[in-house]
Amino acid sequence: MIFKEALKKRELEINAQLESAFDRRLDAPDIIIEAMKYSLFAGGKRLRPILMLETCRCLEGDETIIWPLALGIEMIHTYSLIHDDLPDMDDDDYRRGKLTNHKVYGPATAILAGDALLNYAVETMLKGSKNLSGDELSRYIQAVRVIMGASGILGMIGGQVADLQSENKVIGIDELDYIHLHKTAALLEASVQAACIIAQAQPATQGRLISYSHRVGLAFQIVDDILDVEGDEETLGKPVGSDEKNHKSTFVSLYGLEASRVKVSELEKEAVEMLQPIGSRTVFLQELAHYICSRNQ
Amino acid sequence: MIFKEALKKRELEINAQLESAFDRRLDAPDIIIEAMKYSLFAGGKRLRPILMLETCRCLEGDETIIWPLALGIEMIHTYSLIHDDLPDMDDDDYRRGKLTNHKVYGPATAILAGDALLNYAVETMLKGSKNLSGDELSRYIQAVRVIMGASGILGMIGGQVADLQSENKVIGIDELDYIHLHKTAALLEASVQAACIIAQAQPATQGRLISYSHRVGLAFQIVDDILDVEGDEETLGKPVGSDEKNHKSTFVSLYGLEASRVKVSELEKEAVEMLQPIGSRTVFLQELAHYICSRNQ
Numbered sequence: 001m002i003f004k005e006a007l008k009k010r011e012l013e014i015n016a017q018l019e020s021a022f023d024r025r026l027d028a029p030d031i032i033i034e035a036m037k038y039s040l041f042a043g044g045k046r047l048r049p050i051l052m053l054e055t056c057r058c059l060e061g062d063e064t065i066i067w068p069l070a071l072g073i074e075m076i077h078t079y080s081l082i083h084d085d086l087p088d089m090d091d092d093d094y095r096r097g098k099l100t101n102h103k104v105y106g107p108a109t110a111i112l113a114g115d116a117l118l119n120y121a122v123e124t125m126l127k128g129s130k131n132l133s134g135d136e137l138s139r140y141i142q143a144v145r146v147i148m149g150a151s152g153i154l155g156m157i158g159g160q161v162a163d164l165q166s167e168n169k170v171i172g173i174d175e176l177d178y179i180h181l182h183k184t185a186a187l188l189e190a191s192v193q194a195a196c197i198i199a200q201a202q203p204a205t206q207g208r209l210i211s212y213s214h215r216v217g218l219a220f221q222i223v224d225d226i227l228d229v230e231g232d233e234e235t236l237g238k239p240v241g242s243d244e245k246n247h248k249s250t251f252v253s254l255y256g257l258e259a260s261r262v263k264v265s266e267l268e269k270e271a272v273e274m275l276q277p278i279g280s281r282t283v284f285l286q287e288l289a290h291y292i293c294s295r296n297q
Numbered sequence: 298m299i300f301k302e303a304l305k306k307r308e309l310e311i312n313a314q315l316e317s318a319f320d321r322r323l324d325a326p327d328i329i330i331e332a333m334k335y336s337l338f339a340g341g342k343r344l345r346p347i348l349m350l351e352t353c354r355c356l357e358g359d360e361t362i363i364w365p366l367a368l369g370i371e372m373i374h375t376y377s378l379i380h381d382d383l384p385d386m387d388d389d390d391y392r393r394g395k396l397t398n399h400k401v402y403g404p405a406t407a408i409l410a411g412d413a414l415l416n417y418a419v420e421t422m423l424k425g426s427k428n429l430s431g432d433e434l435s436r437y438i439q440a441v442r443v444i445m446g447a448s449g450i451l452g453m454i455g456g457q458v459a460d461l462q463s464e465n466k467v468i469g470i471d472e473l474d475y476i477h478l479h480k481t482a483a484l485l486e487a488s489v490q491a492a493c494i495i496a497q498a499q500p501a502t503q504g505r506l507i508s509y510s511h512r513v514g515l516a517f518q519i520v521d522d523i524l525d526v527e528g529d530e531e532t533l534g535k536p537v538g539s540d541e542k543n544h545k546s547t548f549v550s551l552y553g554l555e556a557s558r559v560k561v562s563e564l565e566k567e568a569v570e571m572l573q574p575i576g577s578r579t580v581f582l583q584e585l586a587h588y589i590c591s592r593n594q
Contacts, residue, residue, distance in 0.1 A: 028455040028458070029455060032458045088385070115376075115377075115411070116454045118412065118415055119449035120449055122445050123446060138430065145423045145424070152416035153323060153325035158324070161328060
């Protein structure tokens with residue numbers, strides 16, 4: 001219960017900070033700000049910023065420095081969902097129980113809202129470097145580079161392209177691993193890695209935290225695949241069965257539900273084990289792994 | 298003739314540097330690299346990087362530092378064209394005499410290729426900060442921020458949204474000015490401003506250079522509008538009359554061809570006058586203004 005409360009508190013903090021990123025008078029057409037905020041505040045779980053902030057906290061890093069990076073990574077995640085949902089991509093009408101961006105604002109504005117969120121993520125992150133200098137600035141820029149690397153062709157976009165190409169054909173586990181590791185796990189890993197850079201984690205600790213995020217990232221995606229088969233549409237806020245509809249190979253279609261559940265348990269156990277030597281400060285991250293692996297939405 | 302040769306030389310240099318930005322082994326699906334490069338090497342005039350490099354040269358700034366910014370701004374310009382051409386946006390089949398990105402790779406890959414180019418622009422620019430430190434690093438990041446500000450909702454994207462909203466209705470000169478200044482002039486101005494920051498231009502000189510780029514940016518857009526009415530389709534590499542087809546208000550539709558030509562001449566004259574007090578090092582930029590104002594493609 002304490003974990004759930006702490007999680008909720010983080011979520012509210014993140015929402016407030018995201019709101020304040022749009023506080024200043026923005027001399028832009030109202031509709032684009034509205035479309036950006038519509039998806040940014042559509043009920044996301046804020047997993048990436050939570051991972052980043054909690055990693056920073058457990059390493060006793062400076063939280064004020066890392067906030068703009070946490071906001072930036074959530075904006076990047078959100079833009080990727082807006083574009084993923086477009087008629088020319090997955091053509092989804094609902095996400096988290098709400099109409100998708102293009103269903104509300106039309107595809108043209110949705111394309112621009114996605115572009116705008118990626119651009120604004122970078123603006124927000126770089127604005128956070130304003131008062132930094134010396135090694136602190138160098139580390140900060142290094143963290144931004146890690147995030148941008150994880151969201152680009154070597155990370156998330158690479159995974160999205162491979163995912164597109166895999167439609168309507170049976171793919172092997174290597175290809176599926178590539179898709180999962182890049183499309184989903186890359187940004188989760190980058191959240192942890194950015195925090196390690198800002199908080200100057202020892203190499204061994206950093207290695208453990210990244211292994212943790214790697215496993216959590218894979219588990220997250222397999223749970224997604226499981227929920228697409230046996231989840232509850234109302235709880236999920238979107239139709240199930242979309243992978244089958246789009247003829248997509250998933251962990252479930254390759255190995256079956258039971259083996260997928262076993263895999264998630266294994267990954268959770270390994271993720272938690274990775275953290276134990278770091279000590280009691282990692283309790284939140286351990287519970288987060290459990291939360292991600294047992295989620296039903 | 299000397300100017301034309303210098304321009305050609307710059308263009309070739311930029312093409313070579315853009316090629317080398319894709320040199321390293323990129324562990325990404327081949328198709329996305331191919332789609333990104335297809336539009337990046339589709340015969341662009343490279344005006345933004347040329348403006349940036351030549352401003353830097355006339356200020357005797359360090360050209361090795363500014364190159365990654367010049368490549369980044371061209372990638373940003375290219376991504377915006379890919380998304381602009383999409384079926385859900387302007388729905389154009391041809392650009393510069395070649396099929397548009399989505400006509401070759403399909404809309405889904407074209408959306409991702411655009412996203413990827415924006416992301417890679419940031420990766421490329423930030424990679425250029427790798428060996429910088431102290432004030433040099435701070436200035437460099439400041440220049441990146443100027444570029445990202447000019448490409449986001451306060452700049453180019455703001456202009457694109459206003460442009461979308463203006464379709465099928467008559468707009469006034471204020472709204473048209475907003476669109477022109479944001480959609481087109483912002484990135485041209487940012488090219489000059491980034492160079493001023495890197496080369497530590499004196500405030501008065503910087504003011505003159507920015508006024509120059511402002512006028513050149515506006516003139517560039519008005520010439521675009523003129524060419525859409527009376528240009529040669531073969532030379533342009535795209536159909537003319539698209540503004541009329543899309544019921545778009547332009548400088549020409551508001552003031553007529555003759556007044557538009559007069560306006561371009563005035564802007565060219567003012568732009569050149571802005572540079573004269575800076576001295577003979579600005580000759581290339583003066584000729585560039587003439588080139589932009591008298592172009593037929």
